[in-house]
Amino acid sequence: MNNTIKIPSCLLLTAILAGCGEESSINVKEAPLPPIQGVFVDSPVTGLTYNSPSVTNGVTTADGQFDYYRGEAVDFSIGALTFPTVAAANVLTPLAVFSTDTVFHPAVINSLRLLQSLDVDGDPSNGITISAQAAQAAQMTLGEGQTVTDYFSSDEFEANVNAWLADAGSVNSSLIPADQAIVHFVDFIFEQYNSTQPLAFNTADFSGTLYNPLVQGSEATIAQLILTPVDEANLSGTFSQVVDGSETVTGSYAFLFGNRVLALTSGEGESATTEYIISRSHNTVNNSYSVCATSDVSALATLVLTCDSNDDAKNNILVFSEQQAQEELIKLNDLAEQAGLALIEEFDTDTETFFSSSYKSLSAEQGSGPLYFKSGGSAEIDDVAGQLILEGDRITIGNTLPGKESTAADNSGVGIYNLSEGFTLSFDVIAHNGAGGLSLYVDNNTASQSNSVHGGASKFYGKDINETTTPAGKRFSYTYIPGEDVNTGADLTHVDARGILNPDIKNSYFQIRTDSAAMMVIDNLTIETVATDVPDVDPPVEGEIPTVELPITTDFTALTADIFSVDHQKIID
Incomplete structure (x- = not known):
């Protein structure tokens, strides 16, 4: 018999490669993936040193480019002067470096001034080039407990940099003005990336007749603004203003500052005057803008900052229909009735804007963070109806340390509301799914009621969502009276008592939570506090990128x- 053993060719090949009677392994080494190219921009910045887990002492190229791999963190520096560590991305700006959404953050402003001042030819419009001489001259000494962000934000930053700037190889011997640096940056990212400023006007709507309900003296009235664009972009053209049916002013207009500002110029030569209309907030439900209007001759960035620094009075409105103008006129006449409230929130915006500092900030302090923060889940704004949708979500209101979880060991407050003398929180319940629960907290941004300086009392409201506790179409309201139990009122010994709020805490914030089974839609949130004086909160400590x-x-x-x-x-x- 002729016995033939057939061995598959793949096994035969393996045997040949392995050899006889010996163990062997095959290592196949794949070529590494190519790095991703990011760009660091004020204008593109050449000459920045950068370090990451994959690159040591890299230098940004003539186009501001740097190499990185996804998920890496990068450190940029100019000699001894370092920037905060930042998560690498395709485009990085000082906004990302200092973890803020506003160009008016003091650290962002000073970094823009620094980069543009170090430009060798002093003309950032053709790119920013930082010389090797700058790296040798640059100095930075942090004080005890001072972070890099603190250093860039400090009042001493200008003097510290001017001490060595003349030796840095630039045409500038001192830092350029803040307004100049801000406007350059805003214009550059708008022109190169079509990146408008937060709350920018939608220029597509600005053609034909606009209506301007506003308060003048003690009366509310409606003016008209007629725009005739020179092209389809609507970025510039001619205008006329109409008051009481009569044309009062004519001239030319242009959108500036990343479409955040509408400049109306009348007259010619030395007699020309410009009125700046600055978007303060945008109501996405009825497409109206609350604006600041000024003819001040201050630099443009200063005018925008002044507008942002003041509370949104909502007494000067731009709308695009006569019917909406009449509705706004009624609102203007009702403003006086709301003067005593600590917060009035109508949710008439979109989700991204709502959770930004450009919408509402924690304070009037320059660079202050956003008033609202997602502490859990993915709360959304219905920008058509102007309502907040909560589905297993948590949001905080007025927390100055939103990234830090509260604990039972806390002994001080970090909020912007003084609740020590009592408060009322209320809102309209638009809809719910009749399942799960609603919880309201003070000084607690977690899901555990004990994680607070107030202990279990921090959860001042917690009940199932149904037509008895939170009926749809009705207004929910909770009032806290100091010294009473948050849940059982005057009966402090009741089996369901949770405790009283710590009266020594005068810096508080709120958290609204729906659990995972719940869905609730709310509108017209208000907070009223008895106490009006709120002590200053210690500044937050700069965090680290994990x-x-x-x-x-x-x-x-x-x-x-x-x-x-x-x-x-x-x-x-």
Whole structure:
């Protein structure tokens, strides 16, 4: 018998490669993926040193480019002067470096002034080039406990930089003015990336007749603004103003500052005057703008900052229909009735704007953070109806340290409301799913009622959502009286008593939470406080960007957060 053993060719090849009677392995080394190219811009900045896990002492190219891999953090520096660590991205600006959404953050302003002042030829419009001489001259000495952001934000920053700037190889021997630096940056990112400023006007709507309900003296009236664009972009053209049916002013107009400002210029030569109309907030429900109007001759950036620094009075409105103008006129006459409230929120915006500092900020302080913060989940704004949708979500109101979880060990407040003498919180319940629960907290941004300086009393309201507790179409209201139990009122010994709020805490914030089974839509939120004086809150400590050593081994079973978040870092640790 002729026995033939057939061996598959793949196994035969393996045997040949392995040799006889010996163990062997094959290592196939793949070429690494090419790095991603990012760009650092004020204008594109050439000559910045950068370091990351994959690059040591890299230098940004003539186009401001740097190499990185996804998920990396990058450190930029100019000699001894370093910037805060930032998560790498395709486009990085000082806004990302200092983790803010406003160009008016003091650290952002000073970084813009620094970069533009170091430009070798002093003309940032053709790009910014930082010389090797600048790296040798640059100095930065942090005080005890001072962070890099503190350093860039400090009043001494200008003097510190001017001490060595003359030796940095630039045509500038001192920092350029803040207004000049801000306007250059805003114009550059608008022209190159079509990046408008927060609350920018939608120029597509600005053609034909606009209506301007406003308060003049003790009366509310409606003026008209007629715009005739020179082209389809609507960025410039001619205008006329009409008051009481008569044309009063004519001239030319142009949108400036990333479409945040409408400039109306009348007259010619030395007699020309310009009125600046600055968007203060945008109501997405009825497409109206609350504006500041000024003919001040101050620099443009200063005018915008002044508008932002003041509370949104909503007494000067731009709308696009006569019917809406009449409705706004009624609102203007009702403004006086709302003067005593600490917060009035109508949710007439979109989700991104609502959670930004450009919409409402924690204080009038320059660079202050956003009033509202997502402490859990993905709360959304219905920008058509102007309502807040909560589905297993948590948001805080007035927390100056939103990224830090409250704990039972806290002994001070970090909010902007003084609730020590009592408060009332109320809102309209638009709709709900009749399931899950609604919880309201003071000085607690977690889901556990004990994680607060107030202990269990921090959860001052917690009940099932149904037609008895929160009927749709009705207004929900809760009032706290100092010294009473948050849940059972005057009966402090009731089995359901949770305790009283700590009367020594005079810096508080709120959290609204719906649990995972709940859906609730609310509108017209108001907060009224008895006390009006609020002590200053200690400034927050600069946080750090979490980094993860590679490679990572995890089955993700315990993961409930973004893999680049602090929560995920805790899991890895």
